[in-house]
Amino acid sequence: MKKNTLLIALFLLAVSGLMLHYRIHNFMIADTLHPGNFIFDGTRFPATLFPLIDVVLVTALFMSRKTAVYGYLLNGLIVIYGTIFMAHFSISEMTAKSVPVSSMLLKSTLADIGIAWGDFFVGKALYDLYMRG
Amino acid sequence: MLKYFMRYNPGWWILHVVVIGLTFYLGHMMTFKF
Numbered sequence: 356m357k358k359n360t361l362l363i364a365l366f367l368l369a370v371s372g373l374m375l376h377y378r379i380h381n382f383m384i385a386d387t388l389h390p391g392n393f394i395f396d397g398t399r400f401p402a403t404l405f406p407l408i409d410v411v412l413v414t415a416l417f418m419s420r421k422t423a424v425y426g427y428l429l430n431g432l433i434v435i436y437g438t439i440f441m442a443h444f445s446i447s448e449m450t451a452k453s454v455p456v457s458s459m460l461l462k463s464t465l466a467d468i469g470i471a472w473g474d475f476f477v478g479k480a481l482y483d484l485y486m487r488g
Numbered sequence: 489m490l491k492y493f494m495r496y497n498p499g500w501w502i503l504h505v506v507v508i509g510l511t512f513y514l515g516h517m518m519t520f521k522f
Contacts, residue, residue, distance in 0.1 A: 397517055398517065398518050398519055398520060398521075401514060432507065436511075436514070440514075440518065443518065443520070444520055447520040447522065448520070448522060451522035452522065
């Protein structure tokens with residue numbers, strides 16, 4: 356039963372991440388040269404692609420004991436990519452918008468990186484539970 | 489030398505080469521515009 360609880364937590368974190376990324380950093384951006392048109396942004400696409408993989412593939416892999424190890428590996432990979440890209444995004448944004456040092460911590464994506472690591476440790480707890488019993 | 493490399497499965501090496509390649513590709517592709 357504990358497995359289902361952790362699986363639901365993992366799924367909800369992934370779905371929430373997907374929805375937030377899709378809303379805030381949508382990969383189809385308005386074309387300023389041609390109003391009404393949208394162009395594909397390759398930089399923003401992984402922000403939707405990785406959470407989508409997290410929702411579909413990682414959840415599916417974590418459903419069985421045999422494949423849980425691959426789910427754990429992929430989940431870790433996605434969280435590390437998320438950490439690097441969110442930090443990169445945040446640093447670029449702070450440089451471009453000249454954010455003062457005093458508000459750098461709270462305006463950074465550090466909180467979001469923390470949530471991503473929460474997702475990783477839920478995955479770790481689930482993996483440990485599969486391996487124990 | 490080879491025996492140290494072969495301590496890990498071919499899958500281990502393939503996975504790492506693919507992932508390192510993907511990481512470099514993503515790093516090259518990312519251009520944040522503000």
